[in-house]
Amino acid sequence: MMIPMPEGGGGYPDFNAGASHPTLAATSAQAMRTVNLKSDMPQVHEALQRLARELAVAKQDQATLLKLIHGYGSTGAGGEIRIALQKRLREMAQNGQIRACIFGENWSKSDDEAWKLLQSHPELKSDSDLGRRNRGITIVLL
Numbered sequence: 121m122m123i124p125m126p127e128g129g130g131g132y133p134d135f136n137a138g139a140s141h142p143t144l145a146a147t148s149a150q151a152m153r154t155v156n157l158k159s160d161m162p163q164v165h166e167a168l169q170r171l172a173r174e175l176a177v178a179k180q181d182q183a184t185l186l187k188l189i190h191g192y193g194s195t196g197a198g199g200e201i202r203i204a205l206q207k208r209l210r211e212m213a214q215n216g217q218i219r220a221c222i223f224g225e226n227w228s229k230s231d232d233e234a235w236k237l238l239q240s241h242p243e244l245k246s247d248s249d250l251g252r253r254n255r256g257i258t259i260v261l262l
Contacts, residue, residue, distance in 0.1 A: 152186065192256040202255065
């Protein structure tokens with residue numbers, strides 16, 4: 121699911137904004153920072169606090185893309201952390217705190233919004249989760 125910011129033309133974020141930023145130039149590792157929010161199996165409130173910290177650090181570093189690893193839940197039924205993080209990210213997109221987010225199940229060349237992002241950042245085409253419909257990740261545009 122792509123959550124665009126309400127402001128701006130066409131209802132979608134400008135994926136080219138920041139494309140010439142020096143931190144996005146060389147490699148996909150620089151283009152998209154990966155953050156593992158589930159590494160030690162935190163409680164939901166801890167994962168939400170980590171999300172807030174990581175977003176603040178990324179913005180301070182002028183990063184424009186994050187891949188959040190939040191997992192899909194140990195039971196395979198969706199997971200409380202995933203649900204809470206996606207809810208928070210939707211709210212943040214609607215409030216203009218982030219530009220947009222693409223949930224892992226939509227992180228595919230066949231998804232229109234993901235494809236627009238890939239066109240403006242071709243280095244992301246080598247991302248290991250692209251096309252895997254991985255519900256345990258979310259791409260965030262800052």
